[in-house]
Amino acid sequence: MGMGNTPVIILKEGTRRERGKDAQFNNITAAKAIADAVRSSLGPRGMDKMLVDSMGDVVITNDGVTILKEMDVQHPAAKMLVEVAKTQDSEVGDGTTSSVILAGELLKKATDLIDANVHPTIIANGYRLANDKAQEVLKNISKKVSIDDEEQLNLIAQTAMISKSVGGSRKYFADMVVDAVKTVADKGADGKYTVDLKNIQTVKKAGAKMDESYVVKGLIIDKEPVQQSMPKVVEKAKIALVDAAFEVKKTEIDAKIQITDPTQIAAFVAEEENMLREMVEKVKAAGANVVFCQKGIDDLAQHFFAKAGIYACRRVKKSDMERLGRSTGASIVNKIMELDASDLGYAEKVELKKVEDEDMTFITGVKDPKTVSILVRGGTNHVADEVERSLVDAWSVVKVAIEDGMMVTGGGSTAMEIAMQLRDYAASVGGRAQIAIEAFASAMEIIPSTLAENAGRDPIDTVIEMRKQHKAGNKYAGFNPYTGKVEDMAALNVIEPYRIGKQAINSATDAAVMILRIDDVIAARGGAAGPGPQDIPDMDD
């Protein structure tokens, strides 16, 4: 030693540090708190949450990832659970609540083991083994679904929407969603399908019942022609996309123009007028009868367009311009005077339609048939927002079901089957890993038990009954929140894509393992560590 009692300080002042069991305990507590925050919203009988941000804006939702995104989470371990939800959302688009609840439960079961002096590394390794086995079981119990099974796809979409506020109209929305996703699905050379959800666009408008939402095979642009006297409908539209202003550039430097003779003003104005006229002439000469301009259109140019019978919109969003380009085959032109017939796109119809009090442009019969828009309606903006979120969940599950061609039953039946088979597996592994695999198996049961709890039923009785039925060979026994009984989920058509479970179990395991392996948290000033002992660290023990 020889250093006496003077602590050697190697970390900046204000750095906080937690170690060993304290670090683990605090991390796990924070992560579990996140899981608890979303528990009550799981399943058809789950509740919605009203979130109010610091600006006073309100979001009402049942969507796990939305709840967590809106919450201002500080703790680093808690943030890792929020990441689980985000990953689930980006990879699958549904199952965000389940994935977080599962991660929380894996950690809870781990605490029990740590308390019983099982080392976190052993738990982590056991969890990894259990995850591999769970993935295998999941694959084995999944069933095939093809893009032509419209009925099955419709049911998958319905399962994803049942817990949302659109639940009552879910059949109607499911039809819309399946139609939209099938329209944009692409068949690869290997016969497999891919779905690019970017091809499905939503346009929200409050002020009507949610089941007045509908699908448009084409595009909806939230713009109207710049002048009343322009045509309201253009058939066989030749479309120009222009990323330049139909305006005469004002000089950058403040130039003073001295006019000594009134005729000079006239000449000056005439010059401007000519330039604008030339621009419009150029568009006309290229053969366009519709123009979408990303920039501004001068009053005079508007007048020339109207006189030429051209449908012109200005200040169109960049994303809309790109979408227009993709679907109509038009290229976006930066220099008006270089516009050429070959740059134009085509649509059978460009039409001005009134939606509520607003005018919008509908573009249908486009070149690329894989363009779909959904006009989303709802009584208020909050409702329309939640309808949109539910549709996103629904088309995401239909997408992944089509891509993977595999589905499983819901209502906790799949989780329960995995739990049962994991217990058998644990016994075969034996040794110290066995106890961790068993803990993993019990953690899987959090899904059926939370579904039961949220439906006001006894979670323990439900889980026991479900175990019994799975032991007896009913792989599809799950919880029916409407009757409160354990029933056959395949018979009830409660089905969901295989990828929900695959991703949820994977990312929940990853997060739990990562959090378990941490035994030292060093946080710079301002970086939040959990509650508990910290202060100046001593590095010499």
Ligand SMILES: Nc1ncnc2c1ncn2[C@@H]1O[C@H](COP(=O)(O)OP(=O)(O)OP(=O)(O)O)[C@@H](O)[C@H]1O
């Ligand atoms: N009719 C039903 N009967 C039984 N269980 C159902 C039924 N419909 C859905 N479920 C179950 O409800 C759970 C899904 O609930 P929910 O949609 O609230 O959460 P999530 O999908 O995990 O997260 P989120 O949708 O917020 O991303 C799944 O376990 C699913 O099997």
Ligand SMILES: [Mg+2]
């Ligand atoms: Mg869901």
